[in-house]
Amino acid sequence: MANLVSVERASLALGTAQVLDAVSLGVGGGDRIGIVGRNGGGKTTLLRVLSGTRDVDTGRVARVGGLTVGVLTQDDGLDPAATVHETVIGDLPEHEWAASTRIRDVLTGLLGGLDAPAVGGMAAAVGPLSGGERRRVALAALLVSAPDLLLLDEPTNHLDVEGVAWLADHLVRQHARPDNAVVAITHDRWFLDAIATQTWEVDSGQVFAYEGGYAAYVLAKAERERMAGVIAERRDNLLRKELAWLRRGPPARTSKPKFRIDAANALIADEPPARDGVELMRFATTRLGKDVVDLIDARISVGDRVLLDHVTWRLAPGERTGIVGVNGAGKSTLLRAIAGDVALAAGKRKVGVTVRLAVLSQEVRELEKWADRRVIEAVEDVRAVVRFGAKELTASQLAQRLGFSGPRQQTRVGDLSGGERRRLQLTRLLMDEPNVLLLDEPTNDLDIETLTSLEDLLDGWAGTLIVVSHDRYLLERVCDRQVALLGDGRLRELPGGVEEYLRLRAASAGGPASTWDAGRSAAAAVAAAAVAADSSADGPGSLGAAGGGQTASASSATPAAPAVSPAQAREARKTMARVEKQLSRLADREEKLHAAMLTAATDHARVLVLNRELREIVDEREDLELQWLEAAEIIG
Template sequence: MNLISADNISIRFGDRLLLDNVSFGLEQGRKVALVGVNGCGKSTLLRILAGEEAPSSGEVAYKNDLNMAYLPQQPDLDPDATILEAAMDMDDPVMEVVSQYEQAVYRSAYDPKAVERLTDLASKMDSLNAWNYESKVKEILGRLGLHDLEQKVGELSGGQQKRVGLARALLQQPELLLLDEPTNHLDLDIIEWLEEYLSANQMSILMVTHDRYFLESVTNEIVEIDQAKLFQYNGNYSYFLEKKQERYENDQARSEKARNLMRKELEWIRRQPKARGTKAKYRIEAFEELKKDAARPASAGTVELDVSEKRLGGKIIELQHVSKSYGETVILRPFSYIFRKGEKIGIVGKNGSGKTTFLEILSGRLEPDSGVIDQGVNTHIGYFRQEEPNFKPGERVIDIVRAEAEVMKLSDGNEISASQMLQRFNFSPSQQYDIVDKLSGGEKRRLQLLLVLLLNPNFLILDEPTNDLDLITLQVLEDFLQGYKGCLIVVSHDRYFMNRMVDHLFIFEKGKDVEDFNGTYLQYRDQQDLQKFAEQESRKPELQKSKEKARGSSEKLSFKEKREMEQLEADMEILNSRKAELIESLNSGDLNHEQLREVAEEIEKNQEELDSKELRWLELSEKEG
């Protein structure tokens, strides 16, 4: 049965028709991605389905007592609430007591009254059978990097607030989860955890995302908005690409056939006497339909990237012992590097590790504390920043472009006007004279990309370029960058984009020197997995000692804890056995590259589960030790 049904929905935004009388239903257990070009109405449709907005026409129906959670691109949270309060729905008695218990645990380190409350709250947790939920709260908040649960929401960055909103949506344990760009501003390890969590969970999902690995792993259906209509594909991202190409080719064939028929019909129409009122009415009506088919584009407009690049000189940019700190916090330890023509470098590291600070220094927007930046005279930097440009309210799109350049020089030496540039970036003539406030977030990012490229840079810096860009624009951008002859520096949490674009990485980690890793992002992750496995193996003797020590104290555990400990030991034995099988398979030499990757991923998942159970086992074993 459908959890949610939209019947004959139309959406208008001013004079723009985003959806034209479409119907849509989401069945239980389906994991659906909503895709389409920027500005086609994806986020608007999601808000309508979430009950945040009303459609221009049509209606939305929900299953009785549907438990639904919605994560918008920018969650609306109380700035005075703590992280824990914002992440939990206090209307639920179980959530309320778990929240009170967690706050008491957190404050017990400095507040004697909180210690006194713990016994009473623990009793309430027992009566509500809330311990499993409390464990889930800790897991989700911890995995999302939210550790200081007493910190006020108003003190958080936009990315951190997005994580709080995501935690709130997941903790509701909904039947239906609506997500708008859930991976934006998340660290790569958090994205990978979320991908695994959503894939394994039985909840139904409808999400807007540009992350193609995420689409491939999580979804089993894709709904595309194209030319104000919905097209459904029962499969993941790979299947969608195949079927979309078939539909595109069929549309082209139908349009060409319609054009040929229209020529014949036009000849017939013109041959008829003008004063004659007995023309075959059905043929005239058919002719009008043919005109529509012949004029219909094969698919929604796409972006065309073609710009001239200024030639690089012998010296590009040389960094000599460049460093940066804020107070006592070291952001960038002394770093030296000589950039070479044509290299494509990816920058990876957790949020707050200094990636954006490095880009600001490299682009000349921020002065380093020490060191020298020597830029060649022929080096022209184009910087696509993570933050949206501060467009003036009420300014027209074409005026924004003309303020930067009246013409753009193409790679073949020809020049095109500002209006032609905008058309190549999929801004229709009518949109060009719209005020910038009317653009969607993705359209503003596309305009931002145009403003960077029209300066013809030969040293291109891209900070999170994939955020809010649609899949079609991303594919075109990737094709353009693969042929780009200048230097390219990319910060991105999009694994697909990073794997395709860069040939080596700068690894940023707090308190450490920047590491230059010679390989792709996938190779870097494989190396991390091997290091993690080696560390786990080295911990085995310590774990064994803890087990032996705990045997003497297990008498002091409660009956429930003893049973839990026995179950943990049985589970760890199964997981260790499976890990041994996977390692043997990995070392067999019989696997191809894709199989090696799959086995490595399973080893990582196996190890994460083993770590979790070992940690709980140690907690129990040392409880009274």
């Protein structure tokens, strides 16, 4: 497809930092591109260059004639005096927007429908809305306007799990045409995998392009480093560990789990599981004993509203549980009740004598008193050395693993960015050696590299972990099970994880499940639920409704999917074998084309012809890989 925006040898410096250094790239029609990289690395600046709001120092940026560009910034810039209706619908006649299924889909998905319960009604003024509500309104206005090129800066911020799933589904359905494209900066790895046909990594003034979403990015980057000899003898390499996690997970997590399979398997053949659950359980039990925190026949309320009623939850040593629910369901309040910061309206809270509890809240004001001190001083104030499982880390080593390099550790806390303050808050929390850790939206303001480092640290952390997050990837990665607040006064066990939560929410609303879920075959859904149920059955904690003596379970509410017949399975295996042969032939052709392009490097006309052939191979391979994935999901 023709490029909507072309960037040729663009360079841009901000102060002494070279943000872009002779970068060439293009956004083509039909592209859905995810941008990743460290905080402060230049992702937002690149988005501004693509939108035309920032000029480059040298080089050239070209856009096709008549291109309309829509940008979602982290500062919404909405008119506080305008109503939600005026902001989102504008001056469109009612017969036009009311008859548009696309516009009605946006209103329902982001604002809760024509009555807009998520923001207090379409007639509500924008000014009094919360930051999350304003974010939804700004995103809805942008999607309703339907520009040719959508540029989104952290679009999943302030969206709950359902909102993220809806947005991914909407972008895939509405922005797959040759006349439009999406470019999104995101740290949400599930969202990245769900939407991206390409991933760009911004690093040290360069932009590295990878085909596919987050799974493809991790694999390609690991292969690149392996081929360069960077990871030889480094068994604890984070990329290998992350790749091992991705490859061991359910097939639906990766958009292209079948390409370069031999290379991937060779890379992680001797990589151990991310966590040694037995060893961590032994450490946790030693540190905590049998009693952790129990909520017994508890009622939790805010004002006249009852969030949970007659709920019993006994946290166990080494338990790792994720909590999901819509915004306002009471997830943070539940976490504060476990911590003892919110009094129970009824029932009892019991705490083990050995418990050392720490809470990561969504506030970072606790760092204000350290504004004039250095980062390393703020960390060493807690403790000089910390133990993670069988390992000991100094304050400097822990800070470095969470993204504070040697020179950055000497920076004044007051000069840190929002993401760096969040990292420092986490570092100080972990230095205190808690054995019960409560994390409230820990992914806020953290880049993917820092998230990966945090997950690596938590893999070796022995204790009880409770996480509230809308980041599906993080919940699956660090937690062994999930529970949900569905607004019925109970905690609901989710044997099928977040996918089951979305099905339950869709069923309660009377609407269809998300396209991401519906796109999976019945056999794959059954297999994933079975695996999750096995994991849940082995979980260490207990969760129930004391009043009715019921264990929180969704299995009775979700009908079983039909089994796959032997004939369907045989046909799927034949399809996989056929596609694998075709992919092998395509790989041979691609290799020959690369060799021919190298030989004809000085013949620009010949290179263009060969490049067109290469693009055709790439498109054909994409179709074949989708066929392979569909067949693999049938087999399970």
